[in-house]
Amino acid sequence: MLSFKNKTYFNYPMNKKGQVTIFIIVGLILVVGVVLFFMFRENIFVDPVNPVETNAITTFVQECINSISEEGIYFISLQGGYYKTPAPKVDYLTIEIPVYFEVDKENIPSKETVGNELVKYIEDNLPVCVDNFKSFKQRGIEVTSEDISGTAEIKEEKILLEIDYSLTVKQGTSKSKIKNPFESQLNFDFNSKYSIVQKIVNNQKENPGFLPLGFITNLAYNEGFSYETISVDEKNTIISLAFIELNKPEQSFVYSFAVRYL
Amino acid sequence: MFIHLRLDIYKMFKKIILIIILISLVGFISSQDFNDPEYLNGLNTSELLDLFNSGDLNFSILNNENFMEMILLDENLSLIDNQQIFNEINSRASKDVSILNENPTIKKKWFSAKYGLDDQGAQLKKISFVPSSENDVIVETFGKDATIFNPKDNIGAKVTQEGGLILMDGTEVNRGNLTKINGTLNVFDGALDLTNSSGQDFFFNNSILKIGDKEYSIRNGQMGYFNLNNGVASFKGEGITEKDLVSGQIVSKFGGGVKIDESGNKLLGEKTSYLSYSNGEASTGFVVRKTTELVLTGNCNPSQSCIKYSDRKMQIYPQDNEMDIFSFDKSVDSIKVNQIQGQGKVIFFENDESPVGAIMTKDNFFLGGDDANFNTDITGEFTVNGQKFTQTYLEGGRLVTQNGNVMGGVGGLKPDEGLIYQSILKSRNKGDERVYKETTKSNLGIEGEDIYLRNGFLDNTLLLEEEGTNLPEIDKRDENLFSLTEIYQLNSDVVSPTNEIETFASYGKTRNLAIEDALNVAAEKKIISVRSKYTESDVHAQINDDYFRHEFSWNIGETNTGVFIKNYKAKEISFDEWAEKTGTTMDDLIKKELEEDYYFYEVEVEYGELNRNSP
Numbered sequence: 001m002l003s004f005k006n007k008t009y010f011n012y013p014m015n016k017k018g019q020v021t022i023f024i025i026v027g028l029i030l031v032v033g034v035v036l037f038f039m040f041r042e043n044i045f046v047d048p049v050n051p052v053e054t055n056a057i058t059t060f061v062q063e064c065i066n067s068i069s070e071e072g073i074y075f076i077s078l079q080g081g082y083y084k085t086p087a088p089k090v091d092y093l094t095i096e097i098p099v100y101f102e103v104d105k106e107n108i109p110s111k112e113t114v115g116n117e118l119v120k121y122i123e124d125n126l127p128v129c130v131d132n133f134k135s136f137k138q139r140g141i142e143v144t145s146e147d148i149s150g151t152a153e154i155k156e157e158k159i160l161l162e163i164d165y166s167l168t169v170k171q172g173t174s175k176s177k178i179k180n181p182f183e184s185q186l187n188f189d190f191n192s193k194y195s196i197v198q199k200i201v202n203n204q205k206e207n208p209g210f211l212p213l214g215f216i217t218n219l220a221y222n223e224g225f226s227y228e229t230i231s232v233d234e235k236n237t238i239i240s241l242a243f244i245e246l247n248k249p250e251q252s253f254v255y256s257f258a259v260r261y262l
Numbered sequence: 263m264f265i266h267l268r269l270d271i272y273k274m275f276k277k278i279i280l281i282i283i284l285i286s287l288v289g290f291i292s293s294q295d296f297n298d299p300e301y302l303n304g305l306n307t308s309e310l311l312d313l314f315n316s317g318d319l320n321f322s323i324l325n326n327e328n329f330m331e332m333i334l335l336d337e338n339l340s341l342i343d344n345q346q347i348f349n350e351i352n353s354r355a356s357k358d359v360s361i362l363n364e365n366p367t368i369k370k371k372w373f374s375a376k377y378g379l380d381d382q383g384a385q386l387k388k389i390s391f392v393p394s395s396e397n398d399v400i401v402e403t404f405g406k407d408a409t410i411f412n413p414k415d416n417i418g419a420k421v422t423q424e425g426g427l428i429l430m431d432g433t434e435v436n437r438g439n440l441t442k443i444n445g446t447l448n449v450f451d452g453a454l455d456l457t458n459s460s461g462q463d464f465f466f467n468n469s470i471l472k473i474g475d476k477e478y479s480i481r482n483g484q485m486g487y488f489n490l491n492n493g494v495a496s497f498k499g500e501g502i503t504e505k506d507l508v509s510g511q512i513v514s515k516f517g518g519g520v521k522i523d524e525s526g527n528k529l530l531g532e533k534t535s536y537l538s539y540s541n542g543e544a545s546t547g548f549v550v551r552k553t554t555e556l557v558l559t560g561n562c563n564p565s566q567s568c569i570k571y572s573d574r575k576m577q578i579y580p581q582d583n584e585m586d587i588f589s590f591d592k593s594v595d596s597i598k599v600n601q602i603q604g605q606g607k608v609i610f611f612e613n614d615e616s617p618v619g620a621i622m623t624k625d626n627f628f629l630g631g632d633d634a635n636f637n638t639d640i641t642g643e644f645t646v647n648g649q650k651f652t653q654t655y656l657e658g659g660r661l662v663t664q665n666g667n668v669m670g671g672v673g674g675l676k677p678d679e680g681l682i683y684q685s686i687l688k689s690r691n692k693g694d695e696r697v698y699k700e701t702t703k704s705n706l707g708i709e710g711e712d713i714y715l716r717n718g719f720l721d722n723t724l725l726l727e728e729e730g731t732n733l734p735e736i737d738k739r740d741e742n743l744f745s746l747t748e749i750y751q752l753n754s755d756v757v758s759p760t761n762e763i764e765t766f767a768s769y770g771k772t773r774n775l776a777i778e779d780a781l782n783v784a785a786e787k788k789i790i791s792v793r794s795k796y797t798e799s800d801v802h803a804q805i806n807d808d809y810f811r812h813e814f815s816w817n818i819g820e821t822n823t824g825v826f827i828k829n830y831k832a833k834e835i836s837f838d839e840w841a842e843k844t845g846t847t848m849d850d851l852i853k854k855e856l857e858e859d860y861y862f863y864e865v866e867v868e869y870g871e872l873n874r875n876s877p
Contacts, residue, residue: 207628214627217662220669227670231633
């Protein structure tokens, strides 16, 4: 019987310490193997759910992500790029609008921050959209989910989303995992709006105590949006830009932010 | 023979001695009398005149009465032409001015002889010598027009009975202390009437200048300069006040340099501030860095820095000037600012108590302050990267257009002057309990004109899973509805009727809501029919347990196709009339409920267009 000891291609003598290491490795492999076996034995021995159903769930979740992410970008833009707006901010009706410019301090969220806020929005609102997969439950399909996480990357004319949403589907004795993560592309040009807002804030610096309405108006004329400003109080003014998206002409995309004057 | 000769010599000697004695005696007696005041004052005026003419009179020892009588002896008073006599008069008058007041003919001659002044019967209060001068005197008159002046500085003037002066150019000095420094007249504490002046210039301090029915004054401690030339009055100085003598009210206050022509137009010099008053209150102010024409009648020369202000409208040709314009009493309805050049700037402030301002540069318009109180319509011409355009800020920016297109506006929930109606509806539905509340800023009239509608809507829904677990699915949400309608009234001159009239039937829980509903439908219908861009933003969100739906409405169409209603008339109608007009049918139970809970109206609407060239 060939033993490790006698294997000629180990062309050097083994000491006792080396022997212990080998045993540990072998032991670990055995333990992990046993654990993995018990963890996945259902999958190994359980029939997978009908792919038609899992595909339906995937499509359902994908549509929810598309819809919620679109809703999300509309909502967080209304709150100046934030889902949960940090200070300094202005309360207006039920929304919280961040202060982008205050005396001589600029406070515009980065595109990365906006992306993260969009993910937070999706994390909170995707479960509402999937609504505990009730429509599938009625058909005897049970879907269990884990926490949602992900990334959103704002690109030219689009937003790329990668949503990590682990789903397990059970139907009778069948069980399957849904392919994760969900990838989505939101064909929405947030970038150009963000750039317009940056231009306005830059122009605001020219005369920090006054609202640059002329610049905003000319920008609106050239870039094809309308705007409204609201003086919330003596110091705070909200600027809301309303854009019409060609694929959604019935609903304006509103980007709001506030400026604070002395 | 010898004895005779000796006797002749002796007699001759005696005669010579006698003659010598007589001559000496006469000389002794004469010289003694001329220096004797008693003797001289005992002589009659004729003897005195003889003595004066012989050069032997020492008139300084004459008393005033005799001295003046001596002068009066010659009906031409020619003695006054004599410098010695003239100086003596000055000397005596400086000690006792009554010698002139009691001798009016001498006084008149005294004024005219050396100074060429025409005394018309003034009473003199005092005559004093100009410091460091032996002969020049300063005259102080008595009377309501009492004046202090150096006659030498006012050659040709008339000295009036009231004590004033009428200078050669026609200027009436009715009070004041007049001096000449470096050849220029200085008036202190004076009152001058320049209405009939052919031209004059002087410095003035604590004085009042009257020109026609206007009066100009400068406060104490401030030195001003005045010039009148060809009917144009020029002022330089700070703290000058213009008053209308007919109404007795202040017309303006200014500082810097101001030229006022006969038509009332002003030329404001460099670094000048000019504040006009209305009914005694500050009205409109101008502060200009460079020379600017302020035209109240006629037209501006567009190639010069100029402000035309009439009929509550202002047209500004700023060039590269920097000018601040203030409307303290909101008396400026509209401003049109033509293209600003270079580093020029026009700053407009409205409202004294809660100021709001607009800054215009060649390429931008800035708004600052309490914009809810801003009501002026502003139109500006701008150029950015070679692109020329016109922006209009109606009612201080409530509606902003560029090249006739509505681009946005300054809005919000804050009420303002243009806002004539605002309703806020709150509705809460919690399970079976329904709460409804209408908050109305003011009632909506059954008639209205030149109106513009804004809408907002908010739906805030709270999940009630914890407290409403036994509720049916649909009632697991506590819904808060919030809707806002604002109706603004525009200036009538910016909305033209289109003669397009339509009638709408509507209903509402209150009379306001029924009319408001019809107006909303009318506005919306018009927008759709003219393919104007009426947009909504409808945002849904779930934040923790709160569900939000936030809706905004905008009209961003062409301004001449916007949501403007020229006129409306509302009439309350019955449910049956409403049902007939709207073609509605329903069962009796619902009908009964509706009849009890709602108001029904018919509203006739005439549409309007926003004038492109307004204001």
